[in-house]
Amino acid sequence: MVGAKRKRSEVAEQVAQRWKSFRYSADTEKNTADGNDDDDCVIIDESEVIDLTESEQEKEEKEAVDDTTNKATFKLIKSDFYEGKASMGDAGDLITLKDIFCDARLKRSILFSFQYELDFLLRQFHRNIENITIVGQKGTIVPIEARSMDAALELVLRKIKLIEITMPPYASHHTKLIINFYDNGECKIFLPSNNFTAMETNLPQQVCWCSPILQIEEEQSPVPFKAGMIEYLRSYHVRDIDELILKSVEAVNFAPLCELEFVYSTPSKFQPSGLAMFYDKLQELSAGAEAGASDATEHYLCQTSSIGTSLSRVRDENLWTHLMVPLFTGIIPALVEGTKKVYVPATESLVTAYAQRKIKPYIVFPTEQEFTTSPLQRASSGWFHFQYLQKKSYYDMLRNRFRVFYKQDPAMVTRARGTTPAHSKFYMRSITKSTEPCDASRVFHELDWCLYTSANLSQTAWGTISRKPRNYEAGVLYHSSRLAGTRNVTCRSFARERRSGEGNHSHVAVPFTLPVVPYNAAGDECFCLASHENE
Structure with missing residues (x-):
């Protein structure tokens, strides 16, 4: 009986892993589960996979693990050099920029960083993105080379709103912050340790702090984390930040981050x-x-x-x-x-x-x-x-x-x-x-x-x-x-x-x-x- 249960669990895990990696391209209408990461792919979320072979006990154990998604977590930025294209090690510890940006539900993304390599960064986004606001230091945004431009990149490039910050010598706009807004009224915040360049993302070890899901709704009580972020945004004294970013953040309920x-x-x-x-x-x-x-x-x-x-x-x-x-x-x-x-x-x-x-x-x-x-x-x-x-x-x-x-x-x-x-x-x-x-x-x-x-x-x-x-x-x-x-x-x-x-x-x-x-x-x-x- 124990052996049969173990065998069933192994098969169930293989099936779940197979469908978690399934990708559907709206343009080509073909299975791309062979690892091809198309920029316009619709990624099937793990929560959408229903495993009919699970026992009640296994379901309860899985629900207990899934409960951790309601908390802020730290992830390692997956490296093409160290982990390769295929998932290795504890997949629960890894995150990629595509995990953050290539989501069909993501409508608006706000990025703060010290350096941007647009040829690399923009390829991480899903084609459904409607607006990308980039806050960066003047002179640190590397444009896309003409020979690298293609239709997909050009489409995403048109959706960028650039806010450049002028800094004095030997000073940096060093903040690394991502604020994502989704089509269902949800928001997530990420604090990566890497700037948005290919080599920095993949060569040193990098880590990313990920917030739980935050809702766009009226907040019942003040939250120190939110108050700090609002004061930080106000410190720029830039009208575009006040109008395009600050107002959006003020509408978010930060209650899940009340202890931080x-x-x-x-x-x-x-x-x-x-x-x-x-x-x-x-x-x-x-x-x-x-x-x-x-x-x-x-x-x-x-x-x-x-x-x-x-x-x-x-x-x-x-x-x-x-x-x-x-x-x-x-x-x-x-x-x-x-x-x-x-x-x-x-x-x-x-x-x-x-x-x-x-x-x-x-x-x-x-x-x-x-x-x-x-x-x-x-x-x-x-x-x-x-x-x-x-x-x-x-x-x-x-x-x-x-x-x-x-x-x-x-x-x-x-x-x-x-x-x-x-x-x-x-x-x-x-x-x-x-x-x-x-x-x-x-x-x-x-x-x-x-x-x-x-x-x-x-x-x-x-x-x-x-x-x-x-x-x-x-x-x-x-x-x-x-x-x-x-x-x-x-x-x-x-x-x-x-x-x-x-x-x-x-x-x-x-x-x-x-x-x-x-x-x-x-x-x-x-x-x-x-x-x-x-x-």
Whole structure:
């Protein structure tokens, strides 16, 4: 009996997978289930496949898994290089741009990004799309070459409304945000870590935050996430954004995102943003929380694709070790009383304070060796920047005094992606107690808070408490019951197989291994693109 049930389940799964991949072209009227991704294809949704061979128990189990679609989720951006054209691994962890854009129901899509390669991007859309609004920095939108233009591309190109933002030198419109509106009154929001170019989408590891389905309807109560997004849109002070985007967002009910916060950076001088906003939100969330136990260790992790220069021209001061972590832990106040300045302690003072107060900072940044041992070696390195050769003492301070650098565990990476670095940006806090077993894999399993964002570890992206950011950035903040009194935030790595039932409980998923491991003292060095400029 057990064998028959297993056999039936296997057959049912094969049938379901066959019809999930079925594509119907309205023009050619032929089956294209052989993997041909036509731009005008109508994709049969998995929810439309009815499996008549399922038992009642199997249906209940499937419904429990499907319930996770009502929650915000993290997905890996599928790569043509690592996963190939065919689905491999846990398909539930993967998403493509076609999954986001090639939907026959999608009528309007609003995109914010730093770079657009239109020849690549527009091929991801379904032909039914009625309007594409692109918000981008002037000079970062690569047009379609005349020789690449075809009828399908020309049709989609006519539906673009372009809003260009002029930025000063060394500043970026760096936000990565997608707002989709569908023909049934639904809306979904996506925060990808990649800009919209073919190589950036496929070469580094990329991740995407996906909102649950939001409805266009009257909202019963205010939602912080919505308030933050509206303030962010207003910060542009651009009429087209106010009229074409802001009004549409105001009509969306953000109730499913009531437990999350929208954290952003803007160069607008009329509202707080960046580090000042992030710090204020953490202070609000921690109000009334019990003081940490004396035997607890506080872990603060920053995973980034770029590390900025020193905060000071005179002293070696890093944004994470010298300002953000000291602010978050109360080592320094937000502002020196009676002034508009922030006091930044000296390195030796901080090293001592961290040791005494059991505070451990981490910066996850790729090593030279991680590129050489990755499947495509240095092909993905152009998206990772830390120009420490200009000031070696700054790098030595971070590496030797704080011992802050960590990398992926090479024994835990996936076979397909290996040690390929992630282009994502995560900032998180975790607490462990000395009475608990010393298990490195558990350090970031439960989180007090986690920010997934487009903001790299730089003053340009974050500003300081007293200085405005220079970039536009955006992210989503998760926070736990220890701060908000509502729930725990758990974290897992895409490099580890999902455990049974975990889909209902994991809030955050990261594209690097957990645990991360410290740099090898003998040989590991941070990757520096400048050292390879002549190659």
